[in-house]
Amino acid sequence: MRNVQVELAHAPYDIRIGRNLLDDVxxxxxxxxxxxxxxxxxxxxxxxxxPQLQAALEAADVQVHTVVLPDGERFKNWxxxxxxxxxxxxxxxxxxxxxxxxxxxxxxDMTGFAAAVYQRGVPFIQIPTTxxxxxxxxxxxKTAINHPLGKNMIGAFYQxxxxxxxxxxxxxxxxxxFSAGMAEVIKYxxxxxxxxxxxxxxxxxxxxxxxxxxxxxxxxxxxxxKARVVAADEHEHGQxxxxxxxxxxxxxxEAGLGYGVWLHGExxxxxxxxxxxASHALGQISDDxxxxxxALLEKAGLPVVSPALGEERYxxxxxxxxxxxxxxxxxxxxxKLGQSYIGELKTETIKQALAxxxxx
Amino acid sequence: MRNVQVELAHAPYDIRIGRNLLDDVxxxxxxxxxxxxxxxxxxxxxxxxxPQLQAALEAADVQVHTVVLPDGERFKNWxxxxxxxxxxxxxxxxxxxxxxxxxxxxxxDMTGFAAAVYQRGVPFIQIPTTxxxxxxxxxxxKTAINHPLGKNMIGAFYQxxxxxxxxxxxxxxxxxxFSAGMAEVIKYxxxxxxxxxxxxxxxxxxxxxxxxxxxxxxxxxxxxxKARVVAADEHEHGQxxxxxxxxxxxxxxEAGLGYGVWLHGExxxxxxxxxxxASHALGQISDDxxxxxxALLEKAGLPVVSPALGEERYxxxxxxxxxxxxxxxxxxxxxKLGQSYIGELKTETIKQALAxxxxx
Numbered sequence: 151m152r153n154v155q156v157e158l159a160h161a162p163y164d165i166r167i168g169r170n171l172l173d174d175v176x177x178x179x180x181x182x183x184x185x186x187x188x189x190x191x192x193x194x195x196x197x198x199x200x201p202q203l204q205a206a207l208e209a210a211d212v213q214v215h216t217v218v219l220p221d222g223e224r225f226k227n228w229x230x231x232x233x234x235x236x237x238x239x240x241x242x243x244x245x246x247x248x249x250x251x252x253x254x255x256x257x258x259d260m261t262g263f264a265a266a267v268y269q270r271g272v273p274f275i276q277i278p279t280t281x282x283x284x285x286x287x288x289x290x291x292k293t294a295i296n297h298p299l300g301k302n303m304i305g306a307f308y309q310x311x312x313x314x315x316x317x318x319x320x321x322x323x324x325x326x327x328f329s330a331g332m333a334e335v336i337k338y339x340x341x342x343x344x345x346x347x348x349x350x351x352x353x354x355x356x357x358x359x360x361x362x363x364x365x366x367x368x369x370x371x372x373x374x375x376k377a378r379v380v381a382a383d384e385h386e387h388g389q390x391x392x393x394x395x396x397x398x399x400x401x402x403x404e405a406g407l408g409y410g411v412w413l414h415g416e417x418x419x420x421x422x423x424x425x426x427x428a429s430h431a432l433g434q435i436s437d438d439x440x441x442x443x444x445a446l447l448e449k450a451g452l453p454v455v456s457p458a459l460g461e462e463r464y465x466x467x468x469x470x471x472x473x474x475x476x477x478x479x480x481x482x483x484x485x486k487l488g489q490s491y492i493g494e495l496k497t498e499t500i501k502q503a504l505a506x507x508x509x510x
Numbered sequence: 511m512r513n514v515q516v517e518l519a520h521a522p523y524d525i526r527i528g529r530n531l532l533d534d535v536x537x538x539x540x541x542x543x544x545x546x547x548x549x550x551x552x553x554x555x556x557x558x559x560x561p562q563l564q565a566a567l568e569a570a571d572v573q574v575h576t577v578v579l580p581d582g583e584r585f586k587n588w589x590x591x592x593x594x595x596x597x598x599x600x601x602x603x604x605x606x607x608x609x610x611x612x613x614x615x616x617x618x619d620m621t622g623f624a625a626a627v628y629q630r631g632v633p634f635i636q637i638p639t640t641x642x643x644x645x646x647x648x649x650x651x652k653t654a655i656n657h658p659l660g661k662n663m664i665g666a667f668y669q670x671x672x673x674x675x676x677x678x679x680x681x682x683x684x685x686x687x688f689s690a691g692m693a694e695v696i697k698y699x700x701x702x703x704x705x706x707x708x709x710x711x712x713x714x715x716x717x718x719x720x721x722x723x724x725x726x727x728x729x730x731x732x733x734x735x736k737a738r739v740v741a742a743d744e745h746e747h748g749q750x751x752x753x754x755x756x757x758x759x760x761x762x763x764e765a766g767l768g769y770g771v772w773l774h775g776e777x778x779x780x781x782x783x784x785x786x787x788a789s790h791a792l793g794q795i796s797d798d799x800x801x802x803x804x805a806l807l808e809k810a811g812l813p814v815v816s817p818a819l820g821e822e823r824y825x826x827x828x829x830x831x832x833x834x835x836x837x838x839x840x841x842x843x844x845x846k847l848g849q850s851y852i853g854e855l856k857t858e859t860i861k862q863a864l865a866x867x868x869x870x
Contacts, residue, residue, distance in 0.1 A: 228588055228592065232588070232657075235657055235659075235663065235664060236659070239657060239659035239660055239663060239830070240659065242829070242830060263627075266666065267623075267627070267664050267665060267666055268663070268664065269663060269665075270652065270654065270665045270666055270667055270745075270746075271666070271667065271745070292630070294630065297592075297595055297599060299595075299596070299599035299600070300599055303595065303599060303628070303629060304595060304627050304628065305627060305629075305630045306626065306627055306630055306631070306666065307630055307631070385630075385631070386630075469602070470599070470602065
């Protein structure tokens with residue numbers, strides 16, 4: 151078992167990483183202000199892990215309510231969020247009742263947002279069951295739902311009291327989902343951790359075979375990296391934006407194809423290649439760097455060519471991004487491999503990257 | 511012009527109180543991180559004050575978007591909130607675009623909640639145009655929408671950067687709405703300010719005639735009282751709950767009659783009488799105190815008899831209140847006139863108060 155502490159101004163919390171954490175609920179019970187929880191999961195994850203978690207909690211004398219949502223990014227909306235509120239209100243959950251998210255990023259984002267706004271805020275614990283959620287969305291307190299006019303447009307910064315990353319839950323994760331999580335893993339290497347990027351190049355086979363030791367190290371390293379960035383900039387006024395490498399392009403890909411066609415991580419992977427191509431066009435990274443980035447993403451089972459949406463559509467979609475300030479789009483770019491910065495791009499450079507990175 | 515500073519841990523802000531503040535937008539402009547705002551108002555208030563505010567802001571070179579919502583508590587729901595998000599996203603409002611609430615408590619609560627969650631939080635300025643909003647809902651950062659199963663169940667604590675209480679906007683306030691605001695005014699006297707309660711007894715005629723000097727003093731005193739309580743307990747873990755005097759009963763009245771039948775302030779007035787009756791049953795306040803409370807509320811044009819919903823229905827409705835902890839309902843009770851505390855009531859005492867305070 152490894153432990154990463156996230157040091158935030160008001161609410162430091164632990165991320166516990168290891169196998170079979172669901173069976174040992176003492177860490178959860180220690181965080182409950184009231185021996186009552188509502189577990190939110192989805193139709194895919196609930197049959198696999200909810201009975202086990204519920205039984206363990208009930209054995210510890212905790213009253214458990216459950217809300218099971220439909221599975222998928224397309225349900226990350228107000229209507230589904232309201233199912234959580236309906237469940238909480240029908241069960242008369244109170245301000246001290248803790249919400250537990252059991253699932254991937256969508257469940258974590260929605261449950262976290264529900265916890266942020268139900269009765270103006272109730273305690274929240276996260277049990278991410280996908281690689282993506284374990285390395286990314288469970289750290290940093292970003293919660294949200296989508297709006298028809300934009301992804302993650304409605305949300306809150308809200309920190310969990312505890313995160314349990316149980317490696318055993320990855321056993322049932324489909325290969326495509328595992329790869330999608332690897333996009334965010336590789337991102338940490340690219341933005342400011344060259345040593346980790348090189349560790350990934352050397353260990354990608356063990357990682358893709360889901361070797362337990364490799365995964366435990368990988369998740370810990372990603373969480374440490376993200377926790378450091380988030381602690382320094384909880385509300386994303388500055389450097390935290392580096393975590394969005396590939397995301398401005400990636401969100402455009404997701405929205406342009408229609409949410410759910412590509413997985414978020416797949417879009418981020420192709421988006422990182424576009425960001426790398428733009429950096430390359432600015433003379434900042436070499437042909438060899440580009441090749442290494444593409445090679446690692448491909449070994450992780452990720453797409454490196456973006457869909458042909460047309461440059462005008464890309465520009466339109468990106469202008470709606472949250473990272474727009476006074477009409478200018480902020481991009482995360484690579485100064486070199488393992489070093490990133492926040493910059494702006496001329497339309498010309500964006501078009502150059504799109505021409506080189508999109509399918510014909 | 512009077513000024514009350516609300517001292518919160520992270521974000522102190524000013525409440526400016528006076529006549530014709532809408533014409534002088536310098537105070538607003540000084541708070542804008544970007545010369546761009548979205549004003550949210552309703553169909554009743556917008557025709558009266560929106561053109562004036564919009565023109566003054568545009569004259570100061572501020573780009574103004576507007577969202578005009580239907581008027582009424584029954585629209586304080588997700589569907590209407592979404593109209594704000596639709597407007598903001600269609601206009602491509604950004605993280606630095608400031609939301610301005612121009613209207614009463616419903617507009618303030620909804621716009622504040624929209625500001626709290628749009629892109630995970632944007633700047634917020636409040637221009638309350640009712641007495642209730644000026645003395646109560648504009649101070650303290652409570653924002654929310656209703657859920658079919660409960661009032662204010664979905665919301666956030668979110669502080670404005672500035673509050674402008676323009677007395678001129680009260681000129682057009684209907685008498686019934688003015689009286690509803692007086693319920694919260696009288697509440698401040700009852701909970702911990704006997705001197706103010708006595709000032710109100712002595713000056714109630716001038717206040718009801720909307721004498722400018724009386725109103726300016728009254729609003730300042732209420733804001734000071736509330737600001738002091740909120741600063742000491744921003745997230746309502748303790749003493750802030752005193753501000754809920756009359757509200758547990760009052761919410762039950764509102765929900766039991768159907769939202770919108772009685773105004774919030776009317777329900778709070780009758781609810782405060784029920785809280786006083788319960789306190790009286792506990793031997794804590796005298797017959798004379800009860801008579802003074804009823805007399806002042808009646809002079810303010812407020813109901814002092816609660817509707818006959820039946821005691822079982824009252825108990826059921828109150829058990830759904832946000833102030834429930836481990837199944838026990840918290841009540842704000844009077845130790846004596848001008849001094850309140852948080853307590854619990856035996857079902858027997860609640861029934862006694864209902865029997866004495868409800869219509870036959």
